[in-house]
Amino acid sequence: MKTFKLKLLNVMEEKDGEIIPHRIPLIDGLIINREDDKNQWTVEAYVESSYMPYFEQLSKNKDEILIQVKITKESNDTATFITSIIGMNEIGSNMNVLFLGNIVDRRKANIESMLTTLIEEGYQGKELLKKFKEIT
Structure with a gap:
């Protein structure tokens, strides 16, 4: 496995037939290339707990969630993933959300x-x- 710093998280949302990025401000985050036989990645975003209802609703309404991330540096290109939410946890006054998916x-x-x-x-x-x- 290889672990990288998560620098940006956009949840891609469909509105009026267009795909629009919804930027989620990060407190911190990691992205892990699991290097498994399914080429899966785990994305952990540490964010303000005010995003809990948003991610709960997203998790209930969608089996697949398209996200874009920047890895390691803000200047890097975004990478796109097809994911699902596998966990959410309150951590003090903040929370984390865990995505599991494949890079596009x-x-x-x-x-x-x-x-x-x-x-x-x-x-x-x-x-x-x-x-x-x-x-x-």
Whole structure:
């Protein structure tokens, strides 16, 4: 397992057909790459206890919760995860919320999207490979 500092947490919410980030101010947090056979990660966010009703409602209404996080440094790109809430605990006047999920590999999705577009444009075989190399 590898443990990293959690620097940002956004819960992605759908509103009027759009996905909008809801930033959750962190007091502290960790993200753990469990390095298991399911490629699961655990995200622990330590936040103000006023967020307890929000996370309780989220947990009741959704089986899968899309979150974005920044790991280690604020300057890093966000990583997107499909998660579920596996626990919430009051800790003094604050709380923690635990997510378990898998990282979404956006690079792979982008590559698949580019290839699909090129195939739809009629490229195939060696021409497809040549055009793909040109745009990447």
